[in-house]
Amino acid sequence: MLKASILYYQKVSFLFSVILILQTVLGCENNLLTRLENFTDITSLEDSEIIRRITETEGLRLCNSDSFLISEDNTTIYELKTTEYLIEIFCFVGAYQGTYQYLFYDANQAEHQIISLSFTIFDERGGSLQIGDTSLLTGYPEFDLDLEVLTVDRKARGLGDCGSYAVYQWQDDSFSLQEYRYKGECDGVYIPVEEYPLIYP
Structure with a gap:
């Protein structure tokens, strides 16, 4: 159980690190987090x-x-x-x-x-x-x-x-x-x- 928890923590940490690196490379105005946030705002119109x-x-x-x-x-x-x-x-x-x-x-x-x-x-x-x-x-x-x-x-x-x-x-x-x-x-x-x-x- 402890081993599985450690493995999960390592995966989450790795993913977070990748997002931070992409954010730094792309710049604040075009960072991945902003793009993901904007994408979730897209909805169908009535x-x-x-x-x-x-x-x-x-x-x-x-x-x-x-x-x-x-x-x-x-x-x-x-x-x-x-x-x-x-x-x-x-x-x-x-x-x-x-x-x-x-x-x-x-x-x-x-x-x-x-x-x-x-x-x-x-x-x-x-x-x-x-x-x-x-x-x-x-x-x-x-x-x-x-x-x-x-x-x-x-x-x-x-x-x-x-x-x-x-x-x-x-x-x-x-x-x-x-x-x-x-x-x-x-x-x-x-x-x-x-x-x-x-x-x-």
Whole structure:
């Protein structure tokens, strides 16, 4: 028993010595103890706090409007990791599907950085598809938090026999287009959106 106590005391003393040495080497302002103390202060934010911060941020033009009111009812918040969040805002509904905007909120920044995300899409113009960017997505979005993948099924008409299917991967604080499928013929033939003709890559 005495031998075990001595061994435990030696381990604790060694660990304390290592921390003191690191503290001396790194300096007071960046010492290990301070970093550990700051790390324990990091906590997840409440949805209401995130929405309040978004409301107070100027220049976002939520849903391309100066008067759009964000609330917990029209917002879904995904915690990507502590202090980093993906915010999905339901802007409005059309005849048969909704339109959404996405924000990235980094609470680890001194100014709590909030940015509007953009997405690569293909628009049908003049009978052909043209690549472009948009801050608003129309369709039925689903975000897989574990894989950090966003899929969007957009119907070209209410019958659902044509439209597009997009897959976006979250990486480097933005969404990158991984796959885009498009069925332009509204011919009454129904196939899974995952089997639409591949447009990209």
